[in-house]
Amino acid sequence: MDQHIAESVGRPDLIRLDDRLVCLRFETMKVVSALAAVRHLLDTGAVRRGDTLLxxxxxxxxxxxxxxxxxYGMCCHIVGSTTVDHTLRTQLAVLGATLEQMEPCSDLKLDQKRRVERIHEILAEHPEYHWMRQYHDDIHYLGYRAIAERIREATGAAGLTVVGGVGSGASTGALARYLRAAPSGSADVRLVGVQPYGSVTFGAEHVSDPEIIIAGIGSSIPFGNVSHELYDTLHWISFDAALAGSVDLLRRHAVFAGLSTGAGYLAARHERERTPGRTVLFIAADTGHRYVDTVYARHREAAPLATLAPRDVTDRSELALPWSRMDWNRARAEASAADSYVPAR
Incomplete structure (x- = not known):
């Protein structure tokens, strides 16, 4: 029996959609990494009950x-994006969390930059706060170890392709790392990362999406805990293509999930067709409730998936909307701001 709702919320479902396509479906994925990270900090004495996590x-x-x-009896302080909606604001208030939400801003890059600047201001005022650094600290990998074990038990690690949003690197990167560390040493696990156009993480900042950057799977600033060398393949997917994926996933398989899941589903279907004999598992990071108006209400606009296919590129200068695919081949990140960026504590 679970001792707290967070343990239940963080436990994913494994759903076989067809013989070689599996959905790892979360209600709220990042609960897994947050729970494990906070527990580790407490166990190691880095924080104590009653401290404020920022x-x-x-x-x-x-x-x-x-x-x-x-x-775990901690205080929570969040600097939130302009995209935080009324439902989440209300939940955070009732849970006792402090939320500072950025003013409305049409530029998500500026929104992200302002949030980081505000974090530094708060730390200067309250040096006793602990910055969780979800975008920079490998501590957020820890929670995915048990999930990797569950995936291995259910699917095996022979001929498995994992597809999901890159984001901070914690979910897809951690799953690949733990799955490849099979006791037998014979794990055959490929990792396919999904990115939005405009994300700097793998160098697509020169291509903009006329709709939005899909929150959660890309970034307009360098992230410190993305291990580029874990990824075999990358897909860059636009808002419109991801919308089509989300709608098809609900219509075809009755899985109601967020926009990043639609992008992952689109990439996973393509990888399944491209690599016969491999099982493809894609991550559904959250439910579709906060996308009802922006995505699902537009379901009549969704393009049929049969009309969508990626443009295969060999260089990022060739990236183009609405969907591009590139073999990354586990290359290390190039020497750039992304490599040298070390955020102040």
């Missing part, structure tokens, strides 16, 4: 950290 979030992590703080 971080920036566009939505999902704010709820995850608030639940983890509630579970």
């Amino acid at each position: 971080d920036s979030s566009s939505g999902i992590y704010a709820y995850a950290l608030a639940l983890a703080c509630h579970r």
Whole structure:
């Protein structure tokens, strides 16, 4: 029996959609990493019960950290994106979390930059706060170890392709790392990362999406805990293509999930057809409730998936909307701001 709702919320479902396509479906994925990270900090004495944990979030992590703080008797302070909606604001308030939400801003890059600047201001005022650094600290990998074990038991690690949003690197990167560390040493696990156009993480900042950057799977600033060398393949997917994926996933398989899941589902279907004999598992990071108006209400606009296919590129200068695919081949990140960026504590 679970001792707290966070443990239940963080436990994913494994759903076989067909013989070679599996969905790892979360209600709220980042609860897994937040719970494990806070527990580790307590166990190692880095924080104590009653301390304040601080971080920036566009939505999902704010709820995850608030639940983890509630579970372990901590205080929670969130600098939230302009995209945090009324439902989440209300939940955070009732859970006792402090939310500072950025003023409305049409530029998500500026929104993210302002949030980081505000984090530094708060730390200067309250040096006793602990910054969780979800975008920079490998501590957020820890929670995915048990999930990797469950995936291995259910699917095996022979001929497995994992597809999901890159984001901070914690979910897809951690799953690949733990799955490849099979006791037998014979794990055959490929990792396919999904990115939005405009994300700097793998160098697509020169291509903009006329709709939005899909929150949670890309970034307009360098992230410190993305291990580029874990990824075999990358897909860059636009808002419109991800919308089509989300609608098809609900219509065809009755899975109601967020926009990043639609992008992952689109990439996973393509990888399944491209690599016969391999099982493809894609991550559904959250439910579709906060996308009802922006995505699902537009279901009549969704393009049939049969009309969508990626443009295969060999260089990022060739990236183009609405969907591009590139073999990354586990290359290390190039020497750039992303490599040298070390955020102040």
